[in-house]
Amino acid sequence: MNRHLVLFLGPCVAALMAFFIVPVWQTFVMSVHADTMAPNPAYVGLANYIAVASDRNFVRLMTTSVLYTAGNVIFVWLIGLGIALLLNRNFVGRGLVRAAFIVPWATPYVAASLIFSLMFNYDVGILNYLLGLLSYGQLRIDYLTSCPNALISLTGISVWKLLPLGIVMMLTGLQSIPETQYEAARVDGATGLQRFWFVTLPGLRSTTITLTLLMMIWCFGRSFTAIYLLTGGGPAGCSETLVLKSYLQMFQLFKPATAATLGVGVLLISLVFAIAYIMVLAVGSRKNG
Amino acid sequence: MDETRSPGEGGWGWLATALTYAVALVISLPFLWMLKTATESSAASTAFPPNLLPDGGFFETFETIFFNSKLLLWLWNSFVVSAVSTLLALALAIPAAYALSRFRFWGKSGVSVAILSAQMMPPIVLIIPLYTFFIRFGLADSLWSVIIANAAFALPVIVWMLKTSFDTVPFEIDEAARVDGASWFHISLLIVVPLALPGVIAASIFAFLNSWDEFLLARTLLRSVDQWVGTIGLSSFMGENATPWNEVMAIALAFTVPPVALFLFIQKHFVSGLGSGAVKG
Numbered sequence: 258m259n260r261h262l263v264l265f266l267g268p269c270v271a272a273l274m275a276f277f278i279v280p281v282w283q284t285f286v287m288s289v290h291a292d293t294m295a296p297n298p299a300y301v302g303l304a305n306y307i308a309v310a311s312d313r314n315f316v317r318l319m320t321t322s323v324l325y326t327a328g329n330v331i332f333v334w335l336i337g338l339g340i341a342l343l344l345n346r347n348f349v350g351r352g353l354v355r356a357a358f359i360v361p362w363a364t365p366y367v368a369a370s371l372i373f374s375l376m377f378n379y380d381v382g383i384l385n386y387l388l389g390l391l392s393y394g395q396l397r398i399d400y401l402t403s404c405p406n407a408l409i410s411l412t413g414i415s416v417w418k419l420l421p422l423g424i425v426m427m428l429t430g431l432q433s434i435p436e437t438q439y440e441a442a443r444v445d446g447a448t449g450l451q452r453f454w455f456v457t458l459p460g461l462r463s464t465t466i467t468l469t470l471l472m473m474i475w476c477f478g479r480s481f482t483a484i485y486l487l488t489g490g491g492p493a494g495c496s497e498t499l500v501l502k503s504y505l506q507m508f509q510l511f512k513p514a515t516a517a518t519l520g521v522g523v524l525l526i527s528l529v530f531a532i533a534y535i536m537v538l539a540v541g542s543r544k545n546g
Numbered sequence: 547m548d549e550t551r552s553p554g555e556g557g558w559g560w561l562a563t564a565l566t567y568a569v570a571l572v573i574s575l576p577f578l579w580m581l582k583t584a585t586e587s588s589a590a591s592t593a594f595p596p597n598l599l600p601d602g603g604f605f606e607t608f609e610t611i612f613f614n615s616k617l618l619l620w621l622w623n624s625f626v627v628s629a630v631s632t633l634l635a636l637a638l639a640i641p642a643a644y645a646l647s648r649f650r651f652w653g654k655s656g657v658s659v660a661i662l663s664a665q666m667m668p669p670i671v672l673i674i675p676l677y678t679f680f681i682r683f684g685l686a687d688s689l690w691s692v693i694i695a696n697a698a699f700a701l702p703v704i705v706w707m708l709k710t711s712f713d714t715v716p717f718e719i720d721e722a723a724r725v726d727g728a729s730w731f732h733i734s735l736l737i738v739v740p741l742a743l744p745g746v747i748a749a750s751i752f753a754f755l756n757s758w759d760e761f762l763l764a765r766t767l768l769r770s771v772d773q774w775v776g777t778i779g780l781s782s783f784m785g786e787n788a789t790p791w792n793e794v795m796a797i798a799l800a801f802t803v804p805p806v807a808l809f810l811f812i813q814k815h816f817v818s819g820l821g822s823g824a825v826k827g
Contacts, residue, residue, distance in 0.1 A: 259651075261645075261649070261730045262645055262649055262651055264641070265641035265642060265644060265645035265649070265730070265734075266641070266642050266645040266646070266657070268637075268638050268641070268642075269638045269639060269641070269642030269701060269705060270642070270657065272638055272697075272698050272701060273660065273661070273664055273698075273701060273702070275698070276672065276676070276695065276698030276699070276701075277664045277667055277672065277698075277702075279675075280671065280672040280674075280675040280676055280679075281667070281671055281672070283674075283675035283678075284671050284672075284674055284675055287674065287675070339569075340566075340569060343562055343565060343566040343569065344566065346559070346562065346563075348559070348562075348563040348566065349563070350567070354566055354567065354570045356810055357570040357571075357573060357574045358570060358573055359809060359810065360573075360574060360577050360806060360809075361573065361576070361577075362809065363755070363802075363805045363806040363808070363809035363810075364576075364577060364802050364805070364806065365758065365759045365776070365777060365780075365801060365802060365805060366759055366761060366777075367759075367761055367776075367777045367780045367781050367798075367801075368580070368780060368798040368799075368801055368802045369576065370781075370784065371780065371781075371783065371784060371794060371795070371798050372576045372577075372579060372580045372795070372798065373576065374784065374785075375579070375583065375791055375794075375795065376575075376576060376579055380594065381592055381593075381594045381596065383575075383579060383596055386594065386595050386596055417573070417576065420573065474666045477668075478666070478667070478668030478669070478670075479668065479669065481669075481670070481761075481762055482761045482762070486781055486784045487784075500668065500670045503670050503674070504670060504762070507674050507677075508677075508766055513674065513678075516674055517674055520668070520670050520671040520674055521671070523668045523670060523671060524667075524668060524671045527666055527667070527668050528663075528666075530666070531662075531663050531666040534666070535659060535662055535663065538662070
């Protein structure tokens, strides 16, 4: 079996080494060398880390990344749960409605960015048109070119994209709550709201933990495409995340070591989430058998 | 009929149903707006107040985007990249997933944890050095660079999806085939893969869609217009005001239809695959 093990597992493990472990190591090596595109940069120790952390925009950069991630987690959870509760019933047209809720997931991120840039358009966008109808022409919003708005709009796009994941996970979670618990609560005279609070919410505990961690990992580590395309991190850097900044440092400002240092930062923070996620999975599988 | 009515909804069911339709409409609005803009004339696409229904500029728009733009080339590039990287990823992942599902060996849980952690890897950390790597080996601006990288990026997730679906095939089947003298290669490819076919299809579609949607690496590597994949071609219209919105949305639509169709096709498998992966660990 040993020979087969090497033949079966070897190529895949080699590919994972070449495309995951080696690049991570190289990023780390780049982050402790001088910030230049020239070959053989000098070793500088932690200088790049100190420079990144003492940058006057560092706090803003971290805050933006955290707010973006937290906004995603909170709204995907809340809206996902709401929609899952609506979908977890029998009604006419359920298949069609479920398909409608899956579509954002399948829409390529670049296409979604273009669609939203049209809808967010200040002058001719549908959102400002609807807003104008509701406010008798008084209100127009600058969705992408003013300061807290840009980050809020970008978070909204990401929530729209990830909502299907939230709905699917919440539906699975809801369906795993045994009907007997609801019956017991009903026998005890619990109202609908009490049943939701004392049966549904506790029953969704493990789903909530898994969803939160997955969302943290994905939103934090992949906060790139729509931000890059729609605001480029602006205006005045107020929608710039760690990932975007890392990209811009590497490919627009040609500062590989700063980019790598930011990348290592993204990795370390993701690693904390990932370890938590794997521990949750391990506890879950022990419980299941 | 499954009994999944939420308890105690009484006479309010119709209200919940109406609310569900309303929410579904709001969530679908971006997609519908793309559909509407793609099928109207360029004059209508910038009209304010916007028309709520297309005015029928459909054929003209689609003639323009298919015959007077690089759309077909970009779609073809995206298709080649996605298809080849999916095949490459499957070739590596099927044997690995089979080994993880069937063989007992030292270090198995270590490999499993490594594969799970690789799923969480932020792409930017990999792309900075990979960019340098592909430049050095003269693969920049070649579809091969994106094909190879996408195959590798898909590996951690599809190995896991495949392992989960191979786990559902009883081991007794392998043992029976083994007794009959079949080789491990024969068993894994000709017996277990066909039995786990829904999972294999779901994994393939996952890998395909992942490549189809990939933007970051393609953006850094593919420079010349003829090598662009769909994501890069599409992104070139961002902030560019020369192309009317109806054409941009028609191109976005042409690029969105294949993944949406695939997604709706495998909806059930994909969803259950995700669920089982999360529960089984």
